[in-house]
Amino acid sequence: MVPRGRPRDAGVEGRVLDAAMAEMRARGYDAISVDRVAERAGVAKTTIYRRWPSKAELVMAMIARLRGGVPFDPSDDPRHDLTELVTGIAATLEALPTTLVADLTAAAAREPRVGESVRALWAERHAAVTAVIAQAQTDGLLPGHADPRVVVDQLVGPLYYRLLITGEPIDPAYVRALVHSTLGPEQS
Amino acid sequence: MVPRGRPRDAGVEGRVLDAAMAEMRARGYDAISVDRVAERAGVAKTTIYRRWPSKAELVMAMIARLRGGVPFDPSDDPRHDLTELVTGIAATLEALPTTLVADLTAAAAREPRVGESVRALWAERHAAVTAVIAQAQTDGLLPGHADPRVVVDQLVGPLYYRLLITGEPIDPAYVRALVHSTLGPEQS
DNA sequence: TCCTTTTCGCTACTCCAGTCGCGTAAATCG
């Protein structure tokens, strides 16, 4: 099933995403101009819009390329596992410029397809958190009265809240406090 | 202490904010064009920019005008108080178009002054939540091991998280589940 | 080889945010 016409230049996608990444590192999200990306990649602006229908989707593709597999093997210590998972999510969020996260959030709210991409990006990790919580409940390490999905929200939601709304720092101590507040005090 | 030159036209502010509100209702945040707002208000665009340095701040002012005082008198039932406070916050968030909240968030991340305004908008309610939690702890109704500020984040953060990130619904049952998960099961 | 199909580069365009400079209107001060 070979397509008919002129084939797409295989190098374009990589060159454009590289150029977009370089632009973002150099100037931040706002200043990513599709015109400049096109120029840097040696490609016409229209070619970019033929592949990615908006700047937001272009940036999404750029981010998605970064996402490596996140290895995680659950131990039998939910406290440790949760701390590790939440720390990983926090680290990923903090590694990106805040304005980028905020702009992607806005783009996700505006365009459902971007929203899907963003959610897909996190799905794996959030599922892992949910699984650890459910396991902790069946093991009796966590009171069973709460909906695991709510607990996930209470562990992950505050990260976004601090990052996007209050601007307060997200440090290891904060992550520990979150897990602490969720699981109750350490019992040694 | 009367200022020197030509006084500002007192009607301008109201007319512009009314026009902006009308534009937002008619078309949504994206489509609020400062040019159209200016035309609708019968005012030059430059006059708008003299008062509000960016479109985001203009919209902020528009929102701030909506915020009435939020009456709240604490009872001696923290569960009830928290439910009421969080429900109020959720209702306010849900009353606004999601894209508007997301765009304001992005604007807040980009421009510190907008961030200040947004935080000021919520300060009163968040302080009330913090106070209720602290009171519940001293009363022994809530385990004292958690930092009240963290608990606030865990009550309020999930609202933003659902609204902006996962897109899941925020209904009364969810708010109850949040409070429930925080305070522990009802003891009757 | 010629025809069709698809990609690509290019130019030109619309719309919007935000800025600048100018002429003028409305106030105060002397």
Add this chain to the structure above:
DNA sequence: CGATTTACGCGACTGGAGTAGCGAAAAGGA
């Protein structure tokens, strides 16, 4: 009164997102 100060309207401008149309290039098929 005139001089000064500030607000305002107006028009022109920059730069960026996204679109439209055209001609040329690169493939496959007859």
